[in-house]
Amino acid sequence: MDSLAGKVVLITGAARGIGEEVARRLHRRGARLVLVDLDEVPLNALAAELGDRVATAVADVTDLRSMDAAVATGVDAFGGLDVVVANAGICSYGSVLAVDPAAFRRVIDVNLVGAFHTVRAALPSIIDSRGYVLVVSSAAAYAPAPGMAAYDASKAGVEHLANALRLEVAHRGVDVGSAHMAWIDTPLVREAKADLESFRTMLGSLPGPLSRTTSVQECGKRFEKGIAKRSRHIDVPGWVAWLRRLRPILQSRLGERDTRRTAAVLVPQGDAEVEALGRSVSARTRALGDGHTAG
Structure with a gap:
């Protein structure tokens, strides 16, 4: 029998990106879903498309x-929770x-405190079911990027949470x-690419696989497998696991050498672009009142 069939899974940031893809995959596996997002229109559209075994909450x-x-x-809808996925996340622009x-x-508040709130609220039910908690961090917890200090700090904090x-x-x-x-390839990354030439240049300057963007479908596939196995770590792509092992080197003077050179050019450029934009978040995030979206 499928290990996910009949399980109740609550997902935050469920309306787009990784959360949406994971919801689709788990629903196909027979899971019952509690989809949570601040953006009501795409949330309700996804729920209507999936049909049965879905409850929604705008939160x-x-x-x-x-x-x-x-x-x-x-x-109330399903009697309890078996899995919670704290996925909601945003990023900011500028040094x-x-x-x-x-x-x-x-x-x-969204990435770190929001993950705490998600887990805190869900935990009594998860304990009752001897369930599984997945907190969505990032490779940024292992290898921080200049110009993304808020995101880096929040994802490192989420890892230790x-x-x-x-x-x-x-x-x-x-x-x-x-x-x-x-x-x-989430809305978060696409919007940063659209807003900031410096972000596109930074991606292009990274060596080999570090510069490549993975599809949401491939990411969702790895999440689906990891949730079914109740995995300690889910790494996307798989080589991200090496960043965890190499973290002491990556955060040494030697490991930071090339990033320092690139940052000397791209951080001032990025800050100038942010000033010209007149905002430190994507237009969609600002339109939501700086609310949360799938990371």
């Missing part, structure tokens, strides 16, 4: 009461010197994993 992960209500929606402080704070949680709930039969992706 902001930065508000714990909102997430408590989202979890209650799932519990520490140039980024809008409000945008920096919002990234931390998962690490600490794993130790806290292992004796309760709950497994905890963290997902770490390089560049995925």
